[in-house]
Amino acid sequence: MASSGALKCACVILTILTGIGIILFAVSIHTVQYNHIAIVQNKFNKSIDETRIYQSGRYLIGLTSKWPNQVPHLSKLDPANHVRPGRRK
Numbered sequence: 341m342a343s344s345g346a347l348k349c350a351c352v353i354l355t356i357l358t359g360i361g362i363i364l365f366a367v368s369i370h371t372v373q374y375n376h377i378a379i380v381q382n383k384f385n386k387s388i389d390e391t392r393i394y395q396s397g398r399y400l401i402g403l404t405s406k407w408p409n410q411v412p413h414l415s416k417l418d419p420a421n422h423v424r425p426g427r428r429k
Contacts, residue, residue, distance in 0.1 A: 368403050372396050373410055381408040 372378045374396045380389045383404050394407075 364403065365400075368400050369398055370401050370405075370407060371398050372407065376410040376412055378407040378410045380405045 372394050376396055378394045380392065380394070380401050381387070382389075383406055388408070
């Protein structure tokens with residue numbers, strides 16, 4: 341059986357590793373602002389992933405990625421489908 345000193349050391353190491361894991365996970369979450377779209381860019385080689393476009397929300401994109409820019413997402417309003425208050429269509 342392990343001695344109490346070795347058990348305490350294992351508990352301390354496990355606690356430290358769990359804390360580091362939680363911090364790294366929290367840092368990996370990035371947010372796209374409301375009514376914006378974004379693409380992911382790798383921080384090291386500056387390549388852009390053109391296969392995914394992210395809309396507003398929170399995403400887990402990792403420590404080595406970032407949003408290079410966020411572009412406002414404009415939606416076109418169709419006046420024919422717009423109903424004014426107090427009027428029926």
